[in-house]
Amino acid sequence: MTRIFPAARDYRTVTMPIGAARRAAIEKAIGFPLLPGQREQFQYFTMTGEAGRPIGTIIAATQKGQYGAVEFVFGLDGAGAIVGIYVQRARERDQTFKERSFLDQFLGMKAADAGRLRKMLGAEGNRGRAAVIAGLLKELTTFRELASNPAG
């Protein structure tokens, strides 16, 4: 987590429920169903600085690759833009999705870039890289949907 937010002093776990209506809206927006285990709750970490002031958000994403889960971590600044991303665990045969040249293209992207991510996903033939793109699309959309109106 401090790899993305070196100034962080601590973090707080936030878990939010995903209601049926919200889930339907998210799945419609991303174009594929949420995975089992990710359909009812959404979890992220609020990174805090001096005096507990929030300085960003860390999301640990999991998406299906060809040989199991692809787990990666990314951070959002206060404006919701991606400021860092790295792969935490994956067992894919092709490891090109771990390369910085692939991951760095997502820096600066926000939930508003969902259309761009959908296009990238449609054109991607590699299962590992597709898992990262699908995971980002899913997490950014879910975060926007829930964090913008937690009670709704």
Add this chain to the structure above:
Amino acid sequence: MKTAGWSRSAVLFGWLALAPTAFAAGVLVLEGDVRGTAARGRPADVEVHALAAGLRHTFADRTGDRITLYALAEARADLDERMFHELYVRYKGPLGAWNATAGRFRLPFGLLPGFTSERLLFSTVEEHTLGFDADDGLLVSGQSGDWEYGLAATQGLGPHRTPDWPGPGLLTGRLALTRGESGEANFGLSFAAGRSRMGHDMAPERDVSRRLAAVDATLYQGQATVRLETAAGSLGGHALATLYAGLDVAVRPRWEVNAAGSLVHREGRGDEALFLGLSFRPSWLTIRGGYHYAHTGTPHHGLALQLHRLFSLPY
């Protein structure tokens, strides 16, 4: 043999879980593990190896997650053996640089902090090195950058034994380093010193002295995961050397090949065991099966089949 008197801990746990706090989050995990075994000269057997419920509840203050309560209740051996395998309260310092834990927790030794073979068909060697994987006491642990550490002072009784106070007394500790862009390698150095009960299959209960040093490594390389642990020292005044090696390779999207072996050398005798198996993971279950060979165990050859299901419910 079961640990009695856990009800007071459960009441305390429940009281803390209901206490008011600024922020709270948690996860409930339910597990089922059913196994069938067949060995030459013995009738085939099917048992509910374990039913388990784990609850992790985290309280946060204004700056971050602060207190974690964790309970792992298990019923094993066709529900005959019931216990809290783990039950602790942990105070987390800033970013987890230091944490103080009190209760029953997994010990900082060898592969244990990051891996357990409890739900697998082949066991790691802590039964021979420490006598158990979890114990009651105090733990200071943490992580800073690529380094992690843990130091525990515990009773030396393990989760299976009759309660006693203060118990024989065991110190364990581990220092580890993670390397690689995605944490592909983790190397650890551990020690154990003191006295503790023999493994829970031993009867009658007796304490033995333990002086052990261990080296462990976990390596993630593409589709393969390798786990290694070797320990050496003395157990009850006799030289002890152990080795565990495990290899898991994802060969198809839902299929994994599992191979593992262990060697325990004590009092001039070597005890080798090997395992070769397959894991299959449809979306709703994990099915494991394999062949087990124990050089000095009886019978030498065995087959096992396991159905394992884990539900994880964050809230």
